[in-house]
Amino acid sequence: MQRLLIVEDDNSVRNTITTFLELEGYAVDAVSSTREALERLRKDTYPIVISDIYVDERTGLDILETARQRNPNCAVILMTARGSIETVMKATQGGGFDYIAKPFELDRMLDTVKRAEASFNEQDGEKELEIEDLPESQMIGSSPKMVEIYKTISLVAPTNATVLLEGETGTGKEMIARMVHNNSPRAQQPFVPVDCGSIAPSLIESELFGAVKGAYTGADRDRMGVFEAANNGTVFLDEIGDLELGFQLNLLRFLQEKEVRPLGSARAKKVDVRVIAATNRDLQKMVEEGKFREDLWYRLNVVRIVLPPLVERRGDVPLLAHYFLRKYNERYGQQAKLTESGLAALENYSWPGNVRQLQHMLERLTILAPQGRIDEAAVREAIDLTEPRDSASDTLADTEADQIRRVLSAAGGNKSRAAKILGIERKTLYRKLERMGL
Numbered sequence: 001m002q003r004l005l006i007v008e009d010d011n012s013v014r015n016t017i018t019t020f021l022e023l024e025g026y027a028v029d030a031v032s033s034t035r036e037a038l039e040r041l042r043k044d045t046y047p048i049v050i051s052d053i054y055v056d057e058r059t060g061l062d063i064l065e066t067a068r069q070r071n072p073n074c075a076v077i078l079m080t081a082r083g084s085i086e087t088v089m090k091a092t093q094g095g096g097f098d099y100i101a102k103p104f105e106l107d108r109m110l111d112t113v114k115r116a117e118a119s120f121n122e123q124d125g126e127k128e129l130e131i132e133d134l135p136e137s138q139m140i141g142s143s144p145k146m147v148e149i150y151k152t153i154s155l156v157a158p159t160n161a162t163v164l165l166e167g168e169t170g171t172g173k174e175m176i177a178r179m180v181h182n183n184s185p186r187a188q189q190p191f192v193p194v195d196c197g198s199i200a201p202s203l204i205e206s207e208l209f210g211a212v213k214g215a216y217t218g219a220d221r222d223r224m225g226v227f228e229a230a231n232n233g234t235v236f237l238d239e240i241g242d243l244e245l246g247f248q249l250n251l252l253r254f255l256q257e258k259e260v261r262p263l264g265s266a267r268a269k270k271v272d273v274r275v276i277a278a279t280n281r282d283l284q285k286m287v288e289e290g291k292f293r294e295d296l297w298y299r300l301n302v303v304r305i306v307l308p309p310l311v312e313r314r315g316d317v318p319l320l321a322h323y324f325l326r327k328y329n330e331r332y333g334q335q336a337k338l339t340e341s342g343l344a345a346l347e348n349y350s351w352p353g354n355v356r357q358l359q360h361m362l363e364r365l366t367i368l369a370p371q372g373r374i375d376e377a378a379v380r381e382a383i384d385l386t387e388p389r390d391s392a393s394d395t396l397a398d399t400e401a402d403q404i405r406r407v408l409s410a411a412g413g414n415k416s417r418a419a420k421i422l423g424i425e426r427k428t429l430y431r432k433l434e435r436m437g438l
Contacts, residue, residue, distance in 0.1 A: 004113070005044075006030040007037040007051035007063055008079075013102075017050065020106045021113070034058035038066055045071045048116050050109070053080035053087055061087070064094045075116035079104070092409035099405060118377060140323055141316040145308045149176070156303045157183035162255065164240075164300045165278040167307030170356030173278040174236060176305060180276060181234040189233035192226055197239035204247055209254075210262035227260045227273050234274045240300065241281035241292060252296045275300075310351040310358065317347045320355060324362035325374070336366045341376035349383060361386065363421055368406045404432060 004021060008014035009032050018030045029046075031037050034055050041049075041063070049067045051060040060078050067074045075097035080087065091099050097119075098112045141147075156163060157180045165173040174193055181191045199207050210225030226235055243251065254260065255275060259268040277300045286292035310317070321338060329336055338346075351357055361382050365374045368382075385403065404422065411417040419429040 003027040003029065003046060005037065005040055005046045005049045005051075005067075007032075007034065007049070007055060007060065009033065009052065009055050013052075017106070017109065020110070024110060026113070034060075034062060037063050041066050041070055046074060047071065048075045048077070048113060050077045050079065050113075053078050053091070054082060061090055061094060064091060064096055068095050075119065077109075077112055077116070088405045089409040089413060092406050101401075115377070119373065119375075140319045141313055142319070143308075143313040143315050145313060146316065149305055149307070152303070152305055153179055153183065156180065158185065160274055162274070162300055162302045163276045164283075164302070164304045165276065165307065166283070166304065167278075167280065168309050168354055169280045170354035171307040171309060172355050173280075173307060174238060176307065177234070177236040177276040177278065181236075181274075184234070184274070186233050186274060190230045191234050191236065192230040193236040193238060194226055195238050197242035201244045201247065204243065205250060206263045209250070209260045210265075212262050212264040222262070225260055225262060227254065227271050228269060230273050231271045232273075234276060237275060237277045239279060240277040241279040241283055241286060245291070245293065248293045248296050252293065252299055255296075255299050310354045314347055317351075317358070318343055320358055321346050321362060324359050325366060328363045328366035332367060334366050334372065336369050336372045336374055339373055339375045342374040342379050345376045345379035345383075349379075357386070360421070364403070364407070367421065368403055401432075404429070 004026055006014060006017055006021075006028060008017065008030070011032070014030050014032060018028045021028050029040060029044075031040060034057070037049075037051065037055075038058075040046075046067065049063065051063045053060040055063075060076075060080075064076045064078065067076050076095070077098045077100065078091050078096050079100045079102055081102035088099055097116055100108065100112065153176070163177070163180055165176055167173055177193070178191060181187060194208070196204065206223065206225065208226050210228055211223045213221050257268075258272065259270055261268040283292050283297050283301075287294045287297050321343065325336060325338055328334065346358070353360075361379075365378055365382055369375075369378045404418070407418045407421050408415070411421065415429055415433075416426055419426040422429065424432075
């Protein structure tokens, strides 16, 4: 068992924590002031320090700084009944292991201490992995299915053929579309992505074809459509299966004639645009059900590329994981490392959200991993928090609150950026912060 230092000016709280941890088998030194704590830290090296934030004229942040100077691997657990985003950010940026709001269950404290111990044991015995010469492109993979896709891209990119990309959400369809464009004669011209599913049916015609002044209420000027704006370039129509049947005929005519007629205009304009379409739906089945025009499907399906889900290319997970780890280490100024057990946990997961889910998880782990080590426990915790649950336990809520604090710190307090990393809307983040008392 490790020897711990407890710093708490409240006699009742200090004695309770001390007694509880001693009964669990820990050797405990307990002091009531920062002066005593700093003297102890100058004389002895503690692997774990538990300190209140507001002790006396000095704070737990001073203790955190001294403890980490004496022992860079020291796990400092901070407690407070008066939490604020400022103190949380300072504690996180100073290398605090965890931040616990009072009052708390003693089992929560024990769990935190055990997690700190586990991180020491892993550092002693588990190898941290690195991969040299990582590709610069996010479109990584050497599995047979990916190699076939690369071969298809190399053949179709130099042409003007329409391409249809099929695959589950998060498999990288836009990335493939950009690869086709970047390896084509149009590479120096615009690449314009359009999410068909996010545009209201009443607006899709003016969005793609444009509109003249007075064409509809609020049209106070001529508006250029996507196809005209992307002239000589490539338009990527994502989620093509979400287009209404009525508009599908308009798109078919455009693909055949390469002309756009802005809404409200009597004149058509010639444009030179390559179209790459994508869907996560079964268009052939939609054709059979009468939900998608057969002639449009044939017109789009000149060259078809089917992207496999990540679970079918598990061998690509290590390269992808290290690529994203390097990317987010650089972005956030971190030095997180992936361990053998962490990589094994990533490889064994089913990845229902595919590459996009892996990317967001590595971003979160780069920021949140204790002591900068992404091990099996960190990966499993991240998976548990992203998978849907019928109800959330107190322990899960505590872990979620800790992740929110750490992400906010890494994002420099930028709530919009933090919400994106956490995969939630900003208003949801505000509600959670309010519930946390921050």
